[in-house]
Amino acid sequence: MERDEKGTILLKHRLVRIHYEGGLIRSVTAATPDGHVDIPCDYVLSSMPVKDLVSTFTGITVPPEVFSVATSLPYRDFITVGILVDRLKIRHNGQLPTFGNRIPDTWIYIQERDVRIGRLQVFNNWSPYLVEDYRNCIWLGLEYFCNENDELWNKTDRDFISMAIGELVHIGILEDETHVKDSTIVREKKAYPAYHGSYRRLKEVTDWLDRIPNLYCIGRNGQHRYNNMDHSMLTAMEAVAHIRDGKTDKQDIWNINTEQEYHERKKH
Secondary structure, rough: OOOOOOOOOOOEEEEEEEEEEEOEEEEEEEOOOOEEEEEEEEEEOOOOHHHHHHOOOOOOOHHHHHHHHOOOOOOOEEEEEEEOOOOOOOOOOOOOHHHHHOOOEEEEOOOOOOOOEEEEEHHHHHOOOOOOOOOOOOEEEEEEEEOOOOOOOOOOOOHHHHHHHHHHOOOOOOOOHHHEEEEEEEEEEEEEEEOHHHHHHHHHHHHHHHHOOEEEEOOHHHHOOOOOHHHHHHHHHHHHHHHHOOOOHHHHHHHHOOOOOOOOOOOO
């Protein structure tokens, strides 16, 4: 039997309401530039933050304890600055040959205590196709970990980019700011689900959400779990498999990325 596997991606649609009736989610409401629209649904796969998800329900009362735990879940926010440069001050002197003796790293964790940058990405080294003129330019991504509305978050774009370039010069990545050809900045709320505070009671929230048969929580924010991209995709694939096979127990979805041998541990 032939099946239509096509889907539709709706851009500029922000979910604001989930409508529950008769034991199932029947539709969702999205805010769009043209107003609110209602979208009927058979299933909901939610990758939105659990903190926001519990605030969207109508037609069902979220228990006060569940609501309190979910809406107080902690997060770490994220800012990345993209810097396009024509060359680096730091050079590669190892045995591995690289293009133009550039450093071969994709990620570099920054340990210096007198700068705010936490990690540096070299996009050319993920793939030269990420850079329009990879022979003459290098795209750097400077990563900053912060909290929404703290000092870093509230800096203007210009001030933040200026600070970021200054830090690259300070730690010896760039000779000076004249080598910068372009820049951009992106702020990402709730990039990192945190494992403290009300997180210890997260199971009270997930147990309640799992009672809604056609709701599946997936991805990093959907499960409030520090999943990488592979694990996030696996949660979605497992949710689809549950729907296809008519499985009602969602524990296999939650069990993705719980293997202790995989988790990073802090060494004392």
